[in-house]
Amino acid sequence: MRSRAGRDEPESLAELLGGGRGAVDASLPPLAFGVGWLVAGRSIWGGVIAALLVSAAVAGWRWRRGHRPRAILVGLLAVFVAALVALRTGRASDFFLLQLVSNAASALAWLVSIAVRWPLLGVVVGTVLGQRGRWRRDPALLRAYRRGSAVWVLQYVVRLAVLVPLYYADQVVALAAARAALTWPLVTACLAVSWWVIRRALPPGHPGLRHPQEPAPAGNFAG
Numbered sequence: 001m002r003s004r005a006g007r008d009e010p011e012s013l014a015e016l017l018g019g020g021r022g023a024v025d026a027s028l029p030p031l032a033f034g035v036g037w038l039v040a041g042r043s044i045w046g047g048v049i050a051a052l053l054v055s056a057a058v059a060g061w062r063w064r065r066g067h068r069p070r071a072i073l074v075g076l077l078a079v080f081v082a083a084l085v086a087l088r089t090g091r092a093s094d095f096f097l098l099q100l101v102s103n104a105a106s107a108l109a110w111l112v113s114i115a116v117r118w119p120l121l122g123v124v125v126g127t128v129l130g131q132r133g134r135w136r137r138d139p140a141l142l143r144a145y146r147r148g149s150a151v152w153v154l155q156y157v158v159r160l161a162v163l164v165p166l167y168y169a170d171q172v173v174a175l176a177a178a179r180a181a182l183t184w185p186l187v188t189a190c191l192a193v194s195w196w197v198i199r200r201a202l203p204p205g206h207p208g209l210r211h212p213q214e215p216a217p218a219g220n221f222a223g
Contacts, residue, residue, distance in 0.1 A: 013148075013195040016128055016209075025062065027183035029055040029079045033095050034176020044092050047172075048083040051095070055079040092172045096179060100163055107156035110149055117142065119149035121194060129210055138212035144201035148194040155190040158182070 040046020
């Protein structure tokens with residue numbers, strides 16, 4: 001792919017990071033919890049059973065597709081812990097508490113990563129591309145990743161701004177619907193917007209994400 005500046009560019013962030021496929025899977029168990037809770041007469045057990053069954057089905061599908069076992073187990077564990085929290089407190093909306101805490105922690109982590117000049121978007125993409133920390137030695141690429149990472153901070157803030165009021169209002173069905181609506185669609189939008197921000201931040205002539213440019217050593221002059 002060629003940009004308006006004529007440089008060769010890699011595939012988009014969505015292609016590099018696998019798109020939002022994982023986000024689709026992650027949205028199904030919470031949605032199943034809301035449906036199960038409602039159908040079972042507002043029973044937490046009804047919601048828990050529905051969420052666990054859907055989670056197990058998603059895990060089985062991922063396994064057959066050759067996904068990493070660790071990612072599958074993490075997904076199952078997250079649903080199991082969320083179910084335990086709801087059963088322990090007796091409050092159905094607490095099924096979504098783990099997600100709220102996770103989003104708050106993620107927003108803070110991404111924000112801190114920008115402040116300390118180790119933007120997590122650069123860490124993730126650099127790892128995928130096998131660059132380790134080489135991308136940090138490119139000032140333009142570091143700046144682009146910092147700006148792109150800010151989009152991810154905004155993603156978590158938007159999710160919290162919608163889910164937290166619903167959680168405190170104990171709106172279980174609305175929480176389930178919002179959780180689904182703010183998973184795959186929001187992740188997909190975040191990937192697209194952060195990719196646009198990165199491309200706009202890179203100067204004309206920069207070869208792109210796959211080719212970090214290290215500045216010339218001080219005192220090294222041509223001619």
